[in-house]
Amino acid sequence: MGVGRRMKKQGPPQPLSEEHFAKLKRKAGLPVDAPTEAPEKKRRRTAKKPEPKSNGSASKKSGSTSKGSKPAKGAKELPTTNGRSSKSKAPKKPLLEESDEEDEFDMEDLEAGGSSDDEVQKIGDDFLGSDSSVFDSDDEGGQTKAMWSEDEDESDAEEKLTAANIVGLSRKLDQQLEEEAAANEEEMLQSALQTNISGDKPKVLADEDDDLEAEKNEFLAPDLQLLRTRITENIRVLDDFSNLRQEGRSRAEYTAQLLKDVCAYYGYSEYLAEKLYNLFTPREAFAFFEANETARPVVIRTNTLRANRRELAQALINRGVTLEPVGKWSKVGLQVFESSVPLGATPEYLAGHYILQAASSFLPCMALDPQENERVLDMAAAPGGKTTYMAAMMKNTGIVIANDPNKARSKGLIGNIHRLGATNAIVSNYDAREFPKPMGGFDRVLLDAPCSGTGVIAKDPSVKTNKTELDFMQLPHIQKQLILAAIDSVAHNSKTGGYIVYSTCSVTIEENEAVVQYALKRRPNVKLVETNLAFGKEGFTSFRGKSFDPSMSLTRRYYPHSYNVDGFFVAKFQKIGPTPAKANAPRERSSGGDSSEVIDRTPIALDDDEDDKAKNDDFGGWDEDEDEQYIEKGRRNAMRRRGLDPHSAGKKSKKSSK
Numbered sequence: 001m002g003v004g005r006r007m008k009k010q011g012p013p014q015p016l017s018e019e020h021f022a023k024l025k026r027k028a029g030l031p032v033d034a035p036t037e038a039p040e041k042k043r044r045r046t047a048k049k050p051e052p053k054s055n056g057s058a059s060k061k062s063g064s065t066s067k068g069s070k071p072a073k074g075a076k077e078l079p080t081t082n083g084r085s086s087k088s089k090a091p092k093k094p095l096l097e098e099s100d101e102e103d104e105f106d107m108e109d110l111e112a113g114g115s116s117d118d119e120v121q122k123i124g125d126d127f128l129g130s131d132s133s134v135f136d137s138d139d140e141g142g143q144t145k146a147m148w149s150e151d152e153d154e155s156d157a158e159e160k161l162t163a164a165n166i167v168g169l170s171r172k173l174d175q176q177l178e179e180e181a182a183a184n185e186e187e188m189l190q191s192a193l194q195t196n197i198s199g200d201k202p203k204v205l206a207d208e209d210d211d212l213e214a215e216k217n218e219f220l221a222p223d224l225q226l227l228r229t230r231i232t233e234n235i236r237v238l239d240d241f242s243n244l245r246q247e248g249r250s251r252a253e254y255t256a257q258l259l260k261d262v263c264a265y266y267g268y269s270e271y272l273a274e275k276l277y278n279l280f281t282p283r284e285a286f287a288f289f290e291a292n293e294t295a296r297p298v299v300i301r302t303n304t305l306r307a308n309r310r311e312l313a314q315a316l317i318n319r320g321v322t323l324e325p326v327g328k329w330s331k332v333g334l335q336v337f338e339s340s341v342p343l344g345a346t347p348e349y350l351a352g353h354y355i356l357q358a359a360s361s362f363l364p365c366m367a368l369d370p371q372e373n374e375r376v377l378d379m380a381a382a383p384g385g386k387t388t389y390m391a392a393m394m395k396n397t398g399i400v401i402a403n404d405p406n407k408a409r410s411k412g413l414i415g416n417i418h419r420l421g422a423t424n425a426i427v428s429n430y431d432a433r434e435f436p437k438p439m440g441g442f443d444r445v446l447l448d449a450p451c452s453g454t455g456v457i458a459k460d461p462s463v464k465t466n467k468t469e470l471d472f473m474q475l476p477h478i479q480k481q482l483i484l485a486a487i488d489s490v491a492h493n494s495k496t497g498g499y500i501v502y503s504t505c506s507v508t509i510e511e512n513e514a515v516v517q518y519a520l521k522r523r524p525n526v527k528l529v530e531t532n533l534a535f536g537k538e539g540f541t542s543f544r545g546k547s548f549d550p551s552m553s554l555t556r557r558y559y560p561h562s563y564n565v566d567g568f569f570v571a572k573f574q575k576i577g578p579t580p581a582k583a584n585a586p587r588e589r590s591s592g593g594d595s596s597e598v599i600d601r602t603p604i605a606l607d608d609d610e611d612d613k614a615k616n617d618d619f620g621g622w623d624e625d626e627d628e629q630y631i632e633k634g635r636r637n638a639m640r641r642r643g644l645d646p647h648s649a650g651k652k653s654k655k656s657s658k
């Protein structure tokens with residue numbers, strides 16, 4: 001069974017670098033080009049005057065195929081692949097040491113190959129508000145019945161598969177490299193003209209004369225090339241501050257300038273840019289912002305209830321799809337490089353042999369590792385990528401309660417359950433904070449929580465501007481309520497399980513470590529355990545002066561720039577005992593009700609000591625009244641930003657409540 005054991009043997013996803021392609025070519029007996037320096041990411045490939053870009057504009061432009069335009073290739077662009085830089089070039093000095101260059105095949109390529117917009121639309125994602133999230137994972141494990149995938153004899157199968165695709169891949173690569181070489185040359189020329197003299201202290205911050213000049217140009221569109229150069233130079237200074245800073249200028253000034261430029265160049269709100277920037281070193285933050293400008297690879301998950309990966313791959317190759325296994329860490333994922341058919345409308349798709357599912361979306365299911373014949377709850381399930389993966393992992397035995405209160409999204413959930421033949425799934429429409437009132441005593445619970453989507457900005461660039469302070473108060477609030485409900489819905493005495501996985505496609509601390517910390521404080525009867533995922537960065541054990549439980553290192557973070565997957569967070573808890581009787585105040589939205597052997601109806605309340613501790617903790621605490629005040633303050637600020645009078649709404653609502 002052990003997904004865990006198997007995964008341990010498997011490495012992290014193999015970045016599809018040029019080297020990787022050279023290896024594939026060698027395997028297939030094709031000529032290998034002389035290695036070129038790993039290309040950098042930026043998509044700006046020509047010296048054509050870049051389109052000006054202002055905050056928020058990215059999303060609107062994302063569908064543009066205009067070659068001279070700035071990064072923001074939109075979310076909907078059909079990707080390109082891991083590890084291969086597409087057209088974008090960067091200044092000659094590599095900035096992104098760990099950047100996985102993106103995408104050999106990009107949207108334009110795929111469109112040229114016949115993929116339709118519709119198809120791309122189907123490549124949904126799984127965060128709140130995304131309608132057509134049709135991603136999911138795989139099952140592991142050899143299956144015994146003939147109708148199930150006998151999961152391949154890995155190495156052989158992969159070799160055959162890659163050999164079958166190799167001609168397509170190689171052709172693509174060659175074309176790509178040619179384009180890159182030309183674009184690189186152009187961009188190097190540009191940056192040589194515009195960058196400060198190398199070796200000198202870069203002049204990043206404006207002096208008085210510059211300020212006057214800037215005032216004159218205030219209403220002109222920003223020069224993106226210059227902005228980009230200043231961003232990279234600024235990072236160089238921040239990396240070696242004592243040697244490279246301008247006399248008398250502080251780190252804070254450089255950081256402020258960098259954030260301002262990031263907002264102008266990539267189109268983030270100041271609020272979100274700063275929040276995301278604070279998660280990383282300046283250089284890594286740049287890599288993160290860059291990675292958000294490029295779509296992640298298109299991945300499909302083989303539905304092992306209906307197909308086996310090798311046969312599915314062959315069938316799709318025959319239809320003109322170029323693909324290869326997503327990596328050794330998954331036995332069901334296939335990465336698609338290009339396709340001459342819409343992937344959401346092939347006979348195999350309609351027959352439920354696969355689902356379009358982001359690679360990172362496999363991870364929570366793999367961490368939860370549901371077993372045959374268990375009772376599993378998927379608390380926030382629509383559109384069902386993870387539900388159907390878990391059903392497949394359980395080989396359609398046991399039961400998966402697929403819950404989502406959003407009826408519109410539930411249609412997609414039901415559709416996927418039917419299409420993929422998950423006969424052990426039952427759909428419910430509760431607000432999951434109600435659990436375990438309607439049902440409890442589960443062996444395992446997945447809470448793939450509604451979140452801000454900061455991990456999937458490449459898919460939905462509107463996140464850059466539409467997430468406010470208020471969102472980062474309200475979302476964690478509901479996430480905290482949901483995580484307690486998830487814990488309370490698990491049977492601590494389950495013979496096979498007793499596990500809860502919490503995941504989000506966001507990278508913020510508030511929605512991840514802070515929520516987990518909160519759960520640890522409020523529910524001493526759970527502990528964090530290994531996710532057994534083959535790759536991922538450790539969760540933060542401290543952040544900007546705040547400490548989390550040391551076991552937070554067992555949680556896993558995923559970033560687009562590190563693994564070329566959507567930003568994601570995964571934490572796995574084990575419930576080790578019943579909740580202490582002392583915690584007995586009824587939880588908001590939960591009824592308490594009768595207790596029974598299997599249903600742990602642990603109410604949410606603290607004893608006095610814990611309450612004090614929690615109140616003093618910026619992240620772990622939850623005080624209803626205080627939260628209300630913050631939320632109200634956030635609401636007022638949001639209204640002010642929109643030019644509305646915050647008091648008028650308050651008055652209205654007071655009136656109407658009378």
Ligand SMILES: C[S@@+](CC[C@H](N)C(=O)[O-])C[C@H]1O[C@@H](n2cnc3c(N)ncnc32)[C@H](O)[C@@H]1O
Binds near residue numbers: 361380385433451
């Ligand atoms: C990240 S998406 C889930 C994606 C899904 N797990 C998948 O893999 O396809 C979050 C879901 O949470 C649901 N949601 C929002 N509020 C909820 C609540 N109070 N209880 C349960 N689900 C909720 C949304 O409708 C949305 O479908």
